[in-house]
Amino acid sequence: xxxxxxxxxxxxxxxxxxxxxxxxxxxxxxxxxxxxxxxxxxxxxxxxxxxxxxxxxxxxxxxxxxxxxxxxxxxxxxxxxxxxxxxxxxxxxxxxxxxxxxxxxxxxxxxxxxxxxxxxxxxxxxxxxxxxxxxxxxxxxxxxxxxxxxxxxxxxxxxxxxxxxxxxxxxxxxxxxxxxxxxxxxxxxxxxxxxxxxxxxxxxxxxxxxxxxxxxxxxxxxxxxxxxxxxxxxxxxxxxxxxxxxxxxxxxxxxxxxxxxxxxxxxxxxxxxxxxxxxxxxxx
Numbered sequence: 001x002x003x004x005x006x007x008x009x010x011x012x013x014x015x016x017x018x019x020x021x022x023x024x025x026x027x028x029x030x031x032x033x034x035x036x037x038x039x040x041x042x043x044x045x046x047x048x049x050x051x052x053x054x055x056x057x058x059x060x061x062x063x064x065x066x067x068x069x070x071x072x073x074x075x076x077x078x079x080x081x082x083x084x085x086x087x088x089x090x091x092x093x094x095x096x097x098x099x100x101x102x103x104x105x106x107x108x109x110x111x112x113x114x115x116x117x118x119x120x121x122x123x124x125x126x127x128x129x130x131x132x133x134x135x136x137x138x139x140x141x142x143x144x145x146x147x148x149x150x151x152x153x154x155x156x157x158x159x160x161x162x163x164x165x166x167x168x169x170x171x172x173x174x175x176x177x178x179x180x181x182x183x184x185x186x187x188x189x190x191x192x193x194x195x196x197x198x199x200x201x202x203x204x205x206x207x208x209x210x211x212x213x214x215x216x217x218x219x220x221x222x223x224x225x226x227x228x229x230x231x232x233x234x235x236x237x238x239x240x241x242x243x244x245x246x247x248x249x250x251x252x253x254x255x256x257x258x259x260x261x262x263x264x265x266x267x268x269x270x271x272x273x274x275x276x277x278x279x280x281x282x283x284x
Contacts, residue, residue: 012237022263028271077132091115136202204261
């Protein structure tokens with residue numbers, strides 16, 4: 001569902017259902033399809049072809065955290081944010097944050113996504129935040145604190161300096177983006193061209209109830225259960241929007257809220273990890 005008439009605009013995203021279950025495996029596959037764009041630099045992606053494809057995918061997979069503690073990491077959430085921005089808002093990746101990991105299993109500081117949108121008046125810089133959580137209340141609490149911290153002048157200047165040094169010179173928008181966030185440009189002017197998409201996941205009662213209902217009555221009309229789910233889904237995400245706004249958001253920048261109710265986060269994490277491990281083994 002989409003509602004652009006409210007501030008901040010709201011997007012509710014669901015992977016859908018199949019054969020009585022929530023589509024965790026299918027969502028994992030869809031996320032994995034974008035792993036090259038998510039994990040590699042612009043120049044590396046330009047080199048992707050039939051000869052280099054397996055090598056590039058292997059390199060991308062190794063950028064993702066795959067230790068036995070995978071369920072405690074945030075890379076899967078960053079991948080989900082990346083795919084949502086690319087698919088819903090047609091953004092382009094400015095820099096791959098995970099590409100600049102300093103070492104195996106290290107966390108990359110700063111915003112969770114750095115994308116751009118080309119508009120009629122120039123570039124919009126989209127600086128994404130994600131909380132890949134099981135509880136929406138916890139996700140809201142933590143992300144709103146970060147939002148206030150991250151729009152502070154000192155933080156933004158430091159982040160822009162880091163971004164500027166990581167922009168691939170071969171990318172056609174590199175000069176334009178560097179000019180846009182240069183230290184000589186007033187933050188007041190930069191704020192006019194910044195959007196912060198905030199993606200929050202949580203284990204959803206609406207999704208769980210739909211799975212339970214389909215399991216209890218496999219012969220129930222799909223159309224009827226689908227309509228009931230749509231109503232419950234929209235009611236739940238709008239309630240989540242109310243909770244998000246009530247905490248108090250920074251007013252300096254445009255914010256978009258993306259809520260992704262899950263059946264069980266652990267199911268999606270397991271499906272992603274299994275797919276990544278298979279590719280890691282195949283490309284080792």
